[in-house]
Amino acid sequence: MSRIFITGIGVISAIGNSIAENRMALAEGRCGIQNNLDLFPTKYSGVLPFGQISVSTASLLNNFKISEPGVTRTTLLALHAFAEAIQDGGLSPEKISAAETALVGASTVGGMCLTDELYADANKNSNGSPYTSSYDYASITMYLQKHYKMNGIINTINTACSSSANAIMYGAMLIKNGFAKRAIVGGVDSLAKYTINGFHALHILSSEKCTPFDENRKGLNLGEGAAFLVLEKEEDITGKKVYAELTGYCNANDAYHPSSLSEQGDGPYFSMQGALQSAKLSTHQIDFINAHGTGTENNDEVESRALIRLFEKPPPFASSKANIGHTLGAAGAIEAVYCVLSLAHQEVYANLNFKQPIAATGLVPVQSYKKIPLQHVMSNSFGFGGNCSSLIFSKA
Amino acid sequence: MFYIHQTYCISPQRTFPQVDLEILNHPVNKKLLAIEPLYDGIPPGILRRMGKAIRMGVGAAMPILKNTNALNGIIIGTAKGGMEDCIKFLNQIVQYEEGLLAPGNFVQSTSNAIAAQLGLMCHNKKYNTTHVHRGLAFENAVIDTIMQLNEHPGNNYLLGGVDEISDFNYNIETLAGAYKEELISNEHLYDRDSPGSIAGEGAAMFLVNDQKENAIAKLKALQILHSEDDGLVKNNLKQFIAAHLPAGEEIDLLLSGENGDNRTLKFYMDCEGLMETNTAIVRFKHLSGDVPTAAAFGLWLACQVLQKNDLPLHMIKKPFTGPHCNNILLYNNYKGLQHSFMLIRKY
Numbered sequence: 001m002s003r004i005f006i007t008g009i010g011v012i013s014a015i016g017n018s019i020a021e022n023r024m025a026l027a028e029g030r031c032g033i034q035n036n037l038d039l040f041p042t043k044y045s046g047v048l049p050f051g052q053i054s055v056s057t058a059s060l061l062n063n064f065k066i067s068e069p070g071v072t073r074t075t076l077l078a079l080h081a082f083a084e085a086i087q088d089g090g091l092s093p094e095k096i097s098a099a100e101t102a103l104v105g106a107s108t109v110g111g112m113c114l115t116d117e118l119y120a121d122a123n124k125n126s127n128g129s130p131y132t133s134s135y136d137y138a139s140i141t142m143y144l145q146k147h148y149k150m151n152g153i154i155n156t157i158n159t160a161c162s163s164s165a166n167a168i169m170y171g172a173m174l175i176k177n178g179f180a181k182r183a184i185v186g187g188v189d190s191l192a193k194y195t196i197n198g199f200h201a202l203h204i205l206s207s208e209k210c211t212p213f214d215e216n217r218k219g220l221n222l223g224e225g226a227a228f229l230v231l232e233k234e235e236d237i238t239g240k241k242v243y244a245e246l247t248g249y250c251n252a253n254d255a256y257h258p259s260s261l262s263e264q265g266d267g268p269y270f271s272m273q274g275a276l277q278s279a280k281l282s283t284h285q286i287d288f289i290n291a292h293g294t295g296t297e298n299n300d301e302v303e304s305r306a307l308i309r310l311f312e313k314p315p316p317f318a319s320s321k322a323n324i325g326h327t328l329g330a331a332g333a334i335e336a337v338y339c340v341l342s343l344a345h346q347e348v349y350a351n352l353n354f355k356q357p358i359a360a361t362g363l364v365p366v367q368s369y370k371k372i373p374l375q376h377v378m379s380n381s382f383g384f385g386g387n388c389s390s391l392i393f394s395k396a
Numbered sequence: 397m398f399y400i401h402q403t404y405c406i407s408p409q410r411t412f413p414q415v416d417l418e419i420l421n422h423p424v425n426k427k428l429l430a431i432e433p434l435y436d437g438i439p440p441g442i443l444r445r446m447g448k449a450i451r452m453g454v455g456a457a458m459p460i461l462k463n464t465n466a467l468n469g470i471i472i473g474t475a476k477g478g479m480e481d482c483i484k485f486l487n488q489i490v491q492y493e494e495g496l497l498a499p500g501n502f503v504q505s506t507s508n509a510i511a512a513q514l515g516l517m518c519h520n521k522k523y524n525t526t527h528v529h530r531g532l533a534f535e536n537a538v539i540d541t542i543m544q545l546n547e548h549p550g551n552n553y554l555l556g557g558v559d560e561i562s563d564f565n566y567n568i569e570t571l572a573g574a575y576k577e578e579l580i581s582n583e584h585l586y587d588r589d590s591p592g593s594i595a596g597e598g599a600a601m602f603l604v605n606d607q608k609e610n611a612i613a614k615l616k617a618l619q620i621l622h623s624e625d626d627g628l629v630k631n632n633l634k635q636f637i638a639a640h641l642p643a644g645e646e647i648d649l650l651l652s653g654e655n656g657d658n659r660t661l662k663f664y665m666d667c668e669g670l671m672e673t674n675t676a677i678v679r680f681k682h683l684s685g686d687v688p689t690a691a692a693f694g695l696w697l698a699c700q701v702l703q704k705n706d707l708p709l710h711m712i713k714k715p716f717t718g719p720h721c722n723n724i725l726l727y728n729n730y731k732g733l734q735h736s737f738m739l740i741r742k743y
Contacts, residue, residue: 001547043494108506112482119490121571122483122564128571135568136475137507138530142733145622154622155536156529158507166525173543194482197489198502253470253515253524259503266521384503385512387524 001176004246005237005396008089008230010081010186011337013324014051014223018084023341026323026349027369033209033221033325039073040115042193044200049209050191051223051325053077069130072111075140077330078188081226082144085184089230090240093148095182102153102180104171105141106163106187108195108329110134115193137329140188152180158329160383161292162251163187164227165332165391169249171231181236186228186333195222195328202259210295210326211353212319213304213365220294223325227333229340242396244343247376248279254386260298265306267388268292268380272310275378275390283311285376286392288348290335291365292380293319294326299382304361318351318366332381332389339377339393347371397618398545398604399611399743402463405696406430406456407598409683413459415700417683418708423582426575427561428596428685437462438517445500446513449477449560452599453510454517457554460603461518468551469523471541472511472558473534475688476597477526480562481505510558523553531730533557534689535620538738542618545606557692558599561685566595574686574731576656582682583710585656593655596685600692602699608743612699616640616739629735630666633727636737637670641723646672648721649701651694652713653728655681660732667727676721677714678707691736694726698740 011018014032015025025032037045037052060076064083086096095101111134112118118135120126133139138156145154153174157166164187171183189195199205199222206219231246252274254267261267276283292303307314320338327334342348351365375395382388408428410416421431435443435455446454453472461467482505488497503509508526515524523544527536534557541555569575576592585594608614617640623629641647650671654664668677678701684693701707705721726738 112486115486115489118483118568119486121568122486124567124571126571132568132572136530137528138475138533141529142622150622153536153539153620154529154532155527155539156533157525158528159511159524159526160506160508170540173540173547177543177546179539179543193489193494194486197494197497198485198499198505201497201499201502251523251525253512253521255515255519255521258509258512258516259499270521383508384506385508385524386515387508387512387526 003234004172004175004231005234006229006243006246006340007232007237007240008085009243009337009340010084010088011227011334012053012077012080013225013334014053015323017055026338029350029352029369031209031323031352039191040193042196044196048205048207049221051221052191053224070134072134073113074107074109074111074188074190075143077190077226078140078144081186082228085228085230091230097149097151099151100181101150102171102174102183103141103144103150104155104167104183104185106157106167106329107137107140107189108158108160108163109189109192110137111139112194113190113192159387160385161328162332162381162383162387162389163329165381165389166251168336168391169251172246172249175231175233183231184228185231187330188226189328189330190224191222204296206295209353210322212293212295212322212351213300213358213363214354215356215358217295217300220296221325223327225324225327225330225334227330227337229336243340244393245396247394248275248392250274250278251389254388256386259384261302261382265302267386268303268306268382269309271388271390275392279392281376286315286378287374288315288342288377289317290339290379291317291319292382293321295321301358301360304358304363308361314363316348316366318349322352335379336391339379343374343377343393343395346374397542397615398606399608400602400604400613400699401611402460402603403696403699404456404459405600405693406452407684407693408596420583420710423594426595427566428582428594430597447478447481447504449474449558450510450513453556453558454513456599456601457514457556460554460601464552464603466552467520467554468548469544469553470511470514470520471525471537471553472556473527473537473689474507474510474558475528475530475533476559476565477507477510478505479565480560483564531688531734532620532736534692535618535736538618541604549606552603552605554601555604556599556601557689559597559687559689561595561597585682586654588656589658591657591659593657593681593686596687598684598687598693600696611743613702614741614743616741619737621735622733624733626662626666629663633667633737634670640739645723647675647723647725648718649676649678649724651698651724651726652677652679653681653690654679655686660729663729663732674718676716678711679713680711688730691726691728694728698724698726702742
């Protein structure tokens with residue numbers, strides 16, 4: 001089966017609207033999380049910190065000259081990252097609309113960022129808002145399909161917080177199995193009253209900036225963002241800029257609880273182990289791990305346990321969620337882009353806000369920007385429903 | 397491609413556990429609601445917390461889980477799974493003005509709750525994923541299963557398609573113009589020259605692997621396509637048949653996703669136009685309703701036909717004339733934009 005390479009990337013997050021801005025902010029250890037949510041009225045605005053993107057929905061609409069009704073912020077963030085990825089990957093409009101170009105998106109919020117419109121439409125308190133076809137998860141990928149006149153296989157995945165890691169896997173499998181010649185893969189989520197209240201009801205939102213892997217962590221911060229990657233086959237990359245190779249992937253289930261991980265971390269353990277097997281690598285060959293590291297009591301301790309169980313002495317690792325918050329369905333793709341940047345520039349970025357290791361596991365994440373030689377990098381994404389996925393990227 | 401070894405379906409009709417399609421169940425308040433079984437074997441405490449999509453999905457999968465020791469993955473397609481819990485939680489947010497909310501509906505509202513619950517119930521720690529691509533959510537689950545089997549020969553997968561019609565997504569879809577405004581009975585779904593179809597729900601589950609022995613059916617080929625251009629869809633279907641139908645054989649049966657919506661009829665008529673004179677034509681949306689994952693019901697139905705070779709009159713648009721039914725073409729489209737072709741063969 002073909003080897004898969006990453007030839008284009010695009011990202012938007014709370015620390016920047018482009019690849020260059022994101023890399024700069026990561027290298028400088030900047031945090032994009034603030035108490036200034038102003039996207040929609042919510043009682044948590046100014047109370048809880050969020051990783052809000054500074055670009056307004058109106059200016060996103062304006063940037064893409066969109067005048068049609070029914071286009072949501074989630075779709076616009078996806079469009080922004082997608083546009084950067086295809087430009088970066090040098091894909092012509094003909095290539096994008098070719099039947100052999102697949103698109104795999106992921107989202108857990110979809111158009112539900114429009115909580116008030118959805119409330120009115122679902123309870124029939126309106127004559128129909130312009131958004132009746134824009135609430136579902138597929139609406140984003142369907143918009144990209146229409147906007148770029150795409151004719152290949154199109155899919156949308158929702159496995160909660162591991163959604164876009166699975167979108168990357170699915171795109172790679174489409175190429176390997178001959179369903180596509182190239183795939184544009186990624187994920188998106190925007191901040192929504194829906195998810196804010198959901199995570200708040202679960203008591204896992206921190207009232208302060210999140211502190212992944214710290215003994216005194218208080219929970220996660222929600223963020224928003226989007227990232228897309230262009231995946232191409234070895235045969236098709238001659239003369240192209242290549243960021244990294246996707247060498248391993250695995251999806252496993254923790255099968256323990258709908259919204260928390262088992263103490264032993266079977267799901268995380270099996271997904272990391274399976275990714276190593278699929279890449280034909282052993283534990284000592286992994287040079288860095290972009291951890292899931294949400295900053296919740298449950299995740300960080302279980303992920304640490306699973307890291308120790310598999311690696312004994314885990315390699316350098318860090319979570320980027322203290323920079324951008326937990327971007328849910330976008331997290332796997334954004335963090336894949338960060339891994340790819342790490343490999344391309346042979347550098348790792350700091351896990352911000354860390355002070356004291358978790359007593360039970362004692363692991364200490366990378367705390368400052370470093371230039372280190374990187375051959376293989378792992379990225380973890382774990383979600384509700386026990387859905388765990390790990391990806392391995394290697395130096396091209 | 398792959399072989400189907402077991403299949404079960406919970407639908408608005410008498411399909412579970414025994415199948416009897418002769419008597420047609422009718423819509424209630426314009427919705428074809430699933431006939432839910434008693435769900436023996438699911439602990440009551442767990443059952444109470446499950447949303448309808450999860451109940452139907454778990455219920456239809458239970459017989460497969462009971463008969464199968466080694467599942468290597470759970471692959472689900474659902475466009476609307478979790479919608480009811482989603483809006484219940486949303487209503488809580490608005491009604492209690494973002495006060496202290498119970499998280500149950502929120503956790504149950506994620507699309508992956510069906511696959512997750514199945515994994516939890518059978519302690520399955522293997523591949524577990526959920527495709528949500530609206531009218532092609534199930535078809536992408538099928539493609540995923542094909543690829544898993546290519547990469548891991550010998551494995552067994554639970555493949556399923558599940559959707560629910562809660563009052564909430566019924567309202568949204570009604571506002572979007574998905575359903576007929578006039579009150580019609582489902583046996584007359586195809587008789588009206590008007591826009592819209594009829595709402596439905598259900599779950600179909602399949603045990604699939606790459607082993608030919610004792611299989612019910614073989615999924616020989618699948619293609620998906622996004623297009624509003626009927627000429628383009630027709631050309632693709634023509635090429636699909638040419639590429640995958642064995643030389644000298646014919647499509648014996650067309651399972652048509654025709655849904656009574658005059659805006660999408662042209663696609664189905666084009667498809668019928670490509671069939672041979674001997675090809676029988678069977679419709680099923682008056683049984684299942686126009687669900688985004690209707691192709692899962694269609695695939696279950698194909699397995700029924702191959703096992704029993706017998707269908708009630710209310711489903712038959714053009715009767716069987718040939719001596720056998722070996723090749724079945726399932727053509728479905730969702731809202732005139734998302735198309736799928738599946739070629740299913742007897743084994």
